[in-house]
Structure formats: C-alpha cells, structure tokens
Amino acid sequence: MAMDLSVPDSLPSQLRDGANYQNFVAGQVLFHHRDPAKYIFALEVGRIRLVRYTCEGNLVVFQIVRAGESFAESALFTELYHCNAVVDVPSRVICYPKTVVWEVLQNNSDLALSFLRRFERKNQSLKTLLELRSIHSARDRILQYLLFSASPGETTIVFDRSYKDIANELGLSPETLYRTLAELEREKIITRHGRQVELVTPQI
Amino acid sequence: MAMDLSVPDSLPSQLRDGANYQNFVAGQVLFHHRDPAKYIFALEVGRIRLVRYTCEGNLVVFQIVRAGESFAESALFTELYHCNAVVDVPSRVICYPKTVVWEVLQNNSDLALSFLRRFERKNQSLKTLLELRSIHSARDRILQYLLFSASPGETTIVFDRSYKDIANELGLSPETLYRTLAELEREKIITRHGRQVELVTPQI
DNA sequence: CGCATAGTTGACTACGCTCAACCCTGGTGG
DNA sequence: CCACCAGGGTTGAGCGTAGTCAACTATGCG
Known part of the structure; x- marks a missing residue:
C-alpha cells in the first residue's frame, strides 16, 4: 500500500529492478540545470538541495531533500532538469530511469496516487515559501518562519543547517537575520542556544 | 485520452454525472481559507484568483485560474481549503465532489496521470514566482517577469489585468512598478501602449 | 596549528515603500 | 446627457528598512 520511492521493497518489481544506487560527497552535483532529465531520484541518506540561480546570481532554493524523500519527479514531464541538485552532506541516492517509472505509472494507479500526494506536498511547501x-x-517574516518551522504544539526549533542558509531561504541577507534574531532575543520573544531557538510565545 | 476537468465530455461517466455547475459574478468568493474542502473545480469561463493574506494583511496570489483550467485539486489531500478563491470576472464553474474524484482516481491511471501533469505545471509556476x-x-525583477511572460520568440506582451495586480504578483508596490516601467521606456528598453508592452531586446 | 567559513556587530547607503496630489477612464445614477 | 464618483495610472518628495562593506570573533576541519 505505502508506495515509497525511498523504500524499493515497497515498489513493483519492475521499478525495483530498474533502480541503481549512487553515493555522493558534499558539494557534488547530481544534475545540472538543463541536463537531460533521465532519472527520478530518492534519497536514502544525506541531504540534497534543489537550487537555481537568478539573473543577479542569487541562489534560489526550491527544495531541501532529506533522507526518505524522493525528488525530480517533474522529470516525468520535461526533457531537461530545470534546477541543479547539489549534495549538502554525504548522500546515498536511488536512481529510477524515468522511462521505467512512466511505464509502471500507466498501469498502477496506487503509484500514481502516491506521486500525486508527493506533488501536493511540494506544492504546499512552495506556497509557504511564497x-x-x-x-x-524582515522581523515578521522571520517570526512567521519560526512559527511555520515549529512542529504544532512545540515551541522549540532545532535547525540542522546554517543561519546563512536559512537567511537565503528567507530571501534576507545573513546580517539582517542575525541582527533580527538578536533583537528578538533582547525583547525576550525568543531564546537561542546555537541553532536551537525557543519561542517564548504569549502570542499565537 | 485527453482527460480534462474543464471538458466533462472527456471524463468517465461517473465524474461527468457527479458534476454540477455554478455561476459567479466579480468579487464573489467560491470558498474561503479553512472551509471544508469538499469540491474540486474547473473553470469554463471567467477568471478566478487563489489568494491568501499574510500576517501583515498583504495579499498573496498563488494562482490565477483562467478558462479551461482546473483548480483546488489539492482538496484531495486536505480536509480544509488553504486559500481563498475570489472571482475576478463573471465566471462559470464546474464542481466535482472530491469523494467522486477520489473514487475514480483509484481505478483510472489515465486520470491520475492527467492530475499529475496539472500538479507539475502548478509547481513550475510557483517556482517561477519564487x-x-x-x-x-525591482528593475531586474520586472525585466525577468516580462521575459517570462512573453511567449517564446515573441516580444510583445498584452496583460489582461491591471498593473496594480501585476505589481502585487511581483511583490512590489504599484508606484515602483509604474516608475520602473517609465524608466525602462525612457531608456528605450521597452515601449508601452496601455497594457501592451513591447520588448526592444538586443539582450538575451 | 592554521585556514576557511559561520556568526556577530557597527556604520553607511540605497532602494523601494508610503503618503500625497493629480489626471484619466469607465461606470452609475439623477 | 451630463455629473459625479471610484479606481487605476502617474509622478514627486521624504523616510525607513534592509543590503553592503568592513572588522572582528568563534568554530570546525585538515
């Protein structure tokens, strides 16, 4: 029932057999913008970022892929990748030829529905970013980000990547993020210990 | 083959029979943020905007739905709508109960694939916005927007909505948009006649 | 141990937002 | 038919916020 590209055993044999595995170290690039889109991927371990560069040279992060997630499913509908996949930390990747995936999708609506669900989740996170x-x-943006990042009911957030990264995701300069976090801390709206942030929220 | 929610005749009978139709005038709201997500829609004629409000009270436009497009497919996976659907111009809408859609999707991978394609397109447009x-x-953002908006090979763009709307979509104040367009015109990078913009591009 | 990079803070600048005044258009009602 | 009004479009002036540059500290990695 639970079709999951990151767990080949949960998949139809045709897909399982078509898969192959690759290992990457930090900094490597799995695919580049405009490379032929031949594969769909799932991440067993590690972290990978899907990014593009604006005309100004700024980095846009579309998705941060974590262990257990699949990515580049959009290859199904395009000839070329439309972003770069940059390996953040040493990673192990499962590669599914998109032709095989497409074949299986034709006759397997369970798999199709699991893809739909994945697409939907990506949509949501893009909408959240937007x-x-x-x-x-900047202040409100950061506060809202903290609220979104906190698991419901929780008030502490532990980030697994640098503030610099987070600043970029928020579309702010790192300096502005540091300054604003310091200000929020001075006003006792949050407390911080390294990459752990605690919301001291009497407000929503 | 071409399953299209906006053309009921192209759909399985179960869906076609479950559909019902509604008409709206400009300004009406089809559904609100956090309403129970009971229906998936297609737009026969008109224009509808899917929007949310930020904590600051700013409008965020996620999608502009035009005639022939479907929307709110994400209702499949959520209990509540996560945005507002505001009617822009008089519109005729086809409503599909999501339970029926879900039923049909289970056994019809053609329909599932057509949904996947739709989701993918929405993903792309969200990424573009991001x-x-x-x-x-502001200048580069506007130029890039004009480049994205121009059909490939074309150099003229005719907008079917106000500059005020476009400014909002770009995350700029209307004044900044007007000013920058005027500046680009002075520098002979574009020419304008009302809502028609022509790129005078020796670049890219 | 040393280098690269993240994190931090200060000072200055610049860009885009706000407010304000004005023109122009289309639509509505008297 | 005209008067009025609402809203979009346009431009100016001033302000405020976030970006930039710079210096320095802390941290992790070879």
Missing part, C-alpha cells in the same frame, strides 16, 4: 516572501518586514 | 521574488532589484 507566502513568507510576501511578508515585507 | 525565482522572481528572489531577484532583489
């Missing part, structure tokens, strides 16, 4: 970017004030 | 928002300079 909503964040629509908040002009 | 990329735009990552361009800090």
Whole structure:
C-alpha cells in the first residue's frame, strides 16, 4: 500500500529492478540545470538541495531533500532538469530511469496516487515559501518562519543547517537575520542556544 | 485520452454525472481559507484568483485560474481549503465532489496521470514566482517577469489585468512598478501602449 | 596549528515603500 | 446627457528598512 520511492521493497518489481544506487560527497552535483532529465531520484541518506540561480546570481532554493524523500519527479514531464541538485552532506541516492517509472505509472494507479500526494506536498511547501516572501518586514517574516518551522504544539526549533542558509531561504541577507534574531532575543520573544531557538510565545 | 476537468465530455461517466455547475459574478468568493474542502473545480469561463493574506494583511496570489483550467485539486489531500478563491470576472464553474474524484482516481491511471501533469505545471509556476521574488532589484525583477511572460520568440506582451495586480504578483508596490516601467521606456528598453508592452531586446 | 567559513556587530547607503496630489477612464445614477 | 464618483495610472518628495562593506570573533576541519 505505502508506495515509497525511498523504500524499493515497497515498489513493483519492475521499478525495483530498474533502480541503481549512487553515493555522493558534499558539494557534488547530481544534475545540472538543463541536463537531460533521465532519472527520478530518492534519497536514502544525506541531504540534497534543489537550487537555481537568478539573473543577479542569487541562489534560489526550491527544495531541501532529506533522507526518505524522493525528488525530480517533474522529470516525468520535461526533457531537461530545470534546477541543479547539489549534495549538502554525504548522500546515498536511488536512481529510477524515468522511462521505467512512466511505464509502471500507466498501469498502477496506487503509484500514481502516491506521486500525486508527493506533488501536493511540494506544492504546499512552495506556497509557504511564497507566502513568507510576501511578508515585507524582515522581523515578521522571520517570526512567521519560526512559527511555520515549529512542529504544532512545540515551541522549540532545532535547525540542522546554517543561519546563512536559512537567511537565503528567507530571501534576507545573513546580517539582517542575525541582527533580527538578536533583537528578538533582547525583547525576550525568543531564546537561542546555537541553532536551537525557543519561542517564548504569549502570542499565537 | 485527453482527460480534462474543464471538458466533462472527456471524463468517465461517473465524474461527468457527479458534476454540477455554478455561476459567479466579480468579487464573489467560491470558498474561503479553512472551509471544508469538499469540491474540486474547473473553470469554463471567467477568471478566478487563489489568494491568501499574510500576517501583515498583504495579499498573496498563488494562482490565477483562467478558462479551461482546473483548480483546488489539492482538496484531495486536505480536509480544509488553504486559500481563498475570489472571482475576478463573471465566471462559470464546474464542481466535482472530491469523494467522486477520489473514487475514480483509484481505478483510472489515465486520470491520475492527467492530475499529475496539472500538479507539475502548478509547481513550475510557483517556482517561477519564487525565482522572481528572489531577484532583489525591482528593475531586474520586472525585466525577468516580462521575459517570462512573453511567449517564446515573441516580444510583445498584452496583460489582461491591471498593473496594480501585476505589481502585487511581483511583490512590489504599484508606484515602483509604474516608475520602473517609465524608466525602462525612457531608456528605450521597452515601449508601452496601455497594457501592451513591447520588448526592444538586443539582450538575451 | 592554521585556514576557511559561520556568526556577530557597527556604520553607511540605497532602494523601494508610503503618503500625497493629480489626471484619466469607465461606470452609475439623477 | 451630463455629473459625479471610484479606481487605476502617474509622478514627486521624504523616510525607513534592509543590503553592503568592513572588522572582528568563534568554530570546525585538515
């Protein structure tokens, strides 16, 4: 029932047999923008970022892929990858030829529905990012990001990547992020210990 | 073959029979954020905007639905709508109960694949928006938007909605948009007649 | 041990937002 | 038919916020 590209055993044999595995170290690039889109991937261990560069040279992060997630499913519908996949930390990747995936999808609506669900989740996270970017004030944007990042009911967030990265995801300069976090801390709205942030929220 | 929610005749009878139709005038709201997500829609005629409000009260436009497009497919996976659907111009909408859609999807991988393709397109347009928002300079953001908006090979763009709307989509104030367009015109990079913009591009 | 990079803070700048005034258009009602 | 009004479009002036540059510390890695 639970079709999951990161667990080949849960998949139809045709897919399982078509898969092959690759290992990468930090900094390697799995595929580049405009490379022929031949594979769909799942991440067994590690972390990978899907990014593009704007005309100004700024990095845009579309997705941060973590262990157990699949990515580049959009290869199904395009000839070329539309972003770069950059390996963050040593990673082990499962590669599925998109032709095989496509074959199986034709006759397997369970797999198709699991793809749909994945697409939907990506949509949501893109919408969340877009909503964040629509908040002009750095302070409010950061607060909203903290709220989104906290698991429901929780008030502590532990980030597994640098503040610099987070600043970029938020579309802010690192300096602005540091400064604003310091300010929020001074105002006792949050407390921090390294990459752990605690919300001291009497407000929503 | 070409399953299309906006053309009921192209659909399995179960879906076609489950559909019902509604008409709306400009300004009406089809559904609100957090309403129970009971239906998936297709737009026969008109234009509808899917929007949310930020904590600052700013409008975020996630999608502009035009005639022939379907929307709110994400209702399949959520209990509540996560945005508002606001009617822009008089519109005729086809409503499919999501339970019926779900039923049909189970056994019809053609329909599932057509949904996948739709989701993929929405993903792309969200990514494009996000990329735009990552361009800090208003000038470059607007230029990039014009490039994205021009059909490939074409140099003229005719907008079917106000500059005010477009400014909002770009995350800029209307004044900044007007000013920058005027500047680009002075520099003979574009020419304008009302809502028609022509790129005078020796670049890219 | 040393280097590269993240994190931090200060000072200055610049860009885009706000407010304000004005023109122009289309639509509505008297 | 005209008067009025609402809203979009346009431009100016001033301000505020976030970016940039710079110096320095802390941290991790070879």
